[in-house]
Amino acid sequence: MKLRETNLKKLSESVFDVLIIGGGINGAVSAAALSGKGVKTALIDKNDFASLTSQESSNLAWGGIKYLETFEFALVRKLCKCRNHLIKNYPSTVKEIRFFTTVAKGFRFHPLLIWMGTWLYWVIGGFYTAKPKYLFKKTIQNEEKVINTENVTGGFEYSDAYLHDNDARFVFNFIRSALTSGCVGVNYVEALHSERDPAGIWVTRAKNVISGEQYTIRSKTLINAAGPHADQFNKITKQPTQHHLALSKGIHLMVNQITKNKRVLTFFASDGRLFFVIPMGTRTCIGTTDTVVDLPTKDVTNEDREFVLNNANNLLNLDPPLQKSDIIAERCGVRPLVVEGEQSTDADWMQLSRKHAVEVNYQENYLTIFGGKLTDCLNVGDEVSQIIKKMNVAVPFPGYKWYGEPDEATRERFFHSARLGNLDDYTSSDSSEKLSSRLWRRYGATAFTLLEQIQENPDQAEVLIKGTEYIRCELLEATHREMVTKLEDFLRRRSKIALIEQKETIKHSAGLMEACKILFGDQAEERMNEYF
Numbered sequence: 001m002k003l004r005e006t007n008l009k010k011l012s013e014s015v016f017d018v019l020i021i022g023g024g025i026n027g028a029v030s031a032a033a034l035s036g037k038g039v040k041t042a043l044i045d046k047n048d049f050a051s052l053t054s055q056e057s058s059n060l061a062w063g064g065i066k067y068l069e070t071f072e073f074a075l076v077r078k079l080c081k082c083r084n085h086l087i088k089n090y091p092s093t094v095k096e097i098r099f100f101t102t103v104a105k106g107f108r109f110h111p112l113l114i115w116m117g118t119w120l121y122w123v124i125g126g127f128y129t130a131k132p133k134y135l136f137k138k139t140i141q142n143e144e145k146v147i148n149t150e151n152v153t154g155g156f157e158y159s160d161a162y163l164h165d166n167d168a169r170f171v172f173n174f175i176r177s178a179l180t181s182g183c184v185g186v187n188y189v190e191a192l193h194s195e196r197d198p199a200g201i202w203v204t205r206a207k208n209v210i211s212g213e214q215y216t217i218r219s220k221t222l223i224n225a226a227g228p229h230a231d232q233f234n235k236i237t238k239q240p241t242q243h244h245l246a247l248s249k250g251i252h253l254m255v256n257q258i259t260k261n262k263r264v265l266t267f268f269a270s271d272g273r274l275f276f277v278i279p280m281g282t283r284t285c286i287g288t289t290d291t292v293v294d295l296p297t298k299d300v301t302n303e304d305r306e307f308v309l310n311n312a313n314n315l316l317n318l319d320p321p322l323q324k325s326d327i328i329a330e331r332c333g334v335r336p337l338v339v340e341g342e343q344s345t346d347a348d349w350m351q352l353s354r355k356h357a358v359e360v361n362y363q364e365n366y367l368t369i370f371g372g373k374l375t376d377c378l379n380v381g382d383e384v385s386q387i388i389k390k391m392n393v394a395v396p397f398p399g400y401k402w403y404g405e406p407d408e409a410t411r412e413r414f415f416h417s418a419r420l421g422n423l424d425d426y427t428s429s430d431s432s433e434k435l436s437s438r439l440w441r442r443y444g445a446t447a448f449t450l451l452e453q454i455q456e457n458p459d460q461a462e463v464l465i466k467g468t469e470y471i472r473c474e475l476l477e478a479t480h481r482e483m484v485t486k487l488e489d490f491l492r493r494r495s496k497i498a499l500i501e502q503k504e505t506i507k508h509s510a511g512l513m514e515a516c517k518i519l520f521g522d523q524a525e526e527r528m529n530e531y532f
């Protein structure tokens with residue numbers, strides 16, 4: 001039986017200590033922390049894991065340099081510490097990267113002043129990254145020809161970090177780690193209603209959105225990690241809260257690689273906000289926007305597209321300029337921003353806090369995670385574990401370290417075995433990166449199993465979907481251990497194929513049907529048609 005079916009069956013079989021609603025980053029880290037510490041945990045998501053806000057970010061783990069402008073020093077210190085902690089614990093996944101920033105003439109601050117701000121940022125960040133550097137106009141012209149320096153007065157360079165394999169994969173690895181620790185996690189299951197029974201147990205009615213089947217899930221505590229839907233779910237569970245959400249839409253466009261230099265080109269867009277040109281393998285991700293919306297939406301409007309394309313064309317020397325037809329893929333998400341107490345959502349948008357808030361109802365063993373960032377995720381997991389313990393749930397292994405890549409000795413052992421097995425001689429993919437590094441980063445200790453499969457049968461190292469870097473044994477891994485339920489789960493979230501190739505190109509890729517057969521067996525054609 002497939003993992004999803006097994007877990008669906010388990011949902012109604014016993015009383016869980018915790019049920020988590022939502023498998024974005026906040027739900028995923030809660031599940032990884034709690035199940036790692038021995039708590040009997042279940043998690044459901046009405047769509048795929050990480051398919052809402054957590055797959056639409058800028059892929060950055062950053063200390064929030066822009067909050068220096070609003071004097072939120074404590075927030076910057078906290079985010080910098082989170083960023084450093086992520087870099088330390090995920091050395092191959094979360095990597096330091098330089099932000100190469102230019103400032104236009106007449107900008108509200110002189111570049112020298114902002115450069116001094118980057119030193120303050122570096123100090124607040126505990127000197128963890130490389131030092132900031134001032135950039136004269138000449139240096140910008142010499143080092144990054146693609147930047148239009150006509151209206152530039154100077155610039156600066158500083159460091160933050162990025163998620164190498166993109167946000168959704170980063171989130172899924174927490175889900176995978178939770179599943180390994182015994183969490184009953186299932187995608188495409190929606191929580192329709194939850195209420196407490198007379199014995200104080202939360203009873204959740206949930207629906208498998210694929211089959212229509214309904215389940216009753218019982219749990220001692222309930223965590224609302226529904227992201228932009230958190231307020232809506234609190235209405236269903238009749239939980240009055242001090243905090244609420246305001247929603248801000250942000251889009252990114254994926255286009256062909258704009259510069260070979262592996263750094264984030266940073267500008268101030270025509271609306272004065274930060275604008276990023278972010279490297280993503282053979283592609284570049286450009287954005288973002290910040291628009292008030294009432295409801296979570298995935299709709300990229302023409303106005304959004306034009307804003308990003310016009311800014312890119314003004315700030316860069318692109319010949320020919322970028323057009324709509326150059327867009328390979330679009331990303332669109334809504335930031336769940338925390339509004340506290342009586343604070344009005346009409347207040348200055350920038351004043352709305354980007355930090356997370358966890359609101360707890362100890363009488364009813366219920367908690368809601370509002371807002372937050374991917375950068376802040378390890379704190380959320382720890383905070384939620386402490387709260388659940390206070391709800392009198394037994395936490396058998398409170399000191400268990402639930403996050404991070406395997407230790408250095410395991411890493412060395414893997415790369416040694418990879419060398420002995422000549423793993424890096426398999427160069428059939430388009431990627432310039434070594435196969436050993438790629439497998440280690442994506443799968444951690446499971447990379448040993450993939451290596452063994454390739455050693456047993458070298459066909460396992462064959463790239464299946466031509467033009468991508470995903471090999472046969474990765475598809476098998478996705479089939480058995482990554483709960484790929486729809487083709488989009490694999491193309492957009494477990495892998496990043498849908499971000500780097502146009503839909504039409506993927507549709508006609510040799511090997512796609514074979515990949516679908518591995519993933520879905522006799523449902524291959526149905527899943528293909530559903531996606532295209």
Ligand SMILES: Cc1cc2nc3c(=O)[nH]c(=O)nc-3n(C[C@H](O)[C@H](O)[C@H](O)COP(=O)(O)OP(=O)(O)OC[C@H]3O[C@@H](n4cnc5c(N)ncnc54)[C@H](O)[C@@H]3O)c2cc1C
Pocket residue numbers: 021022023024025026027044045046047048049050051052053054055056057058059060061062189190191192225226227228229233248249250251288332333334335336371372373374375376
């Ligand atoms: C444009 C943009 C750029 C960003 N850039 C960055 C960045 O560079 N770095 C950074 O750290 N942060 C960034 N963020 C912020 C970050 O992405 C979000 O704060 C974070 O992903 C929110 O995670 P979440 O788990 O709260 O919500 P989500 O990821 O939205 O997850 C909520 C989940 O709950 C599920 N759900 C909802 N209702 C139900 C229900 N009734 N039953 C079952 N499941 C349900 C949904 O399907 C969804 O999967 C960015 C955000 C945006 C929009």
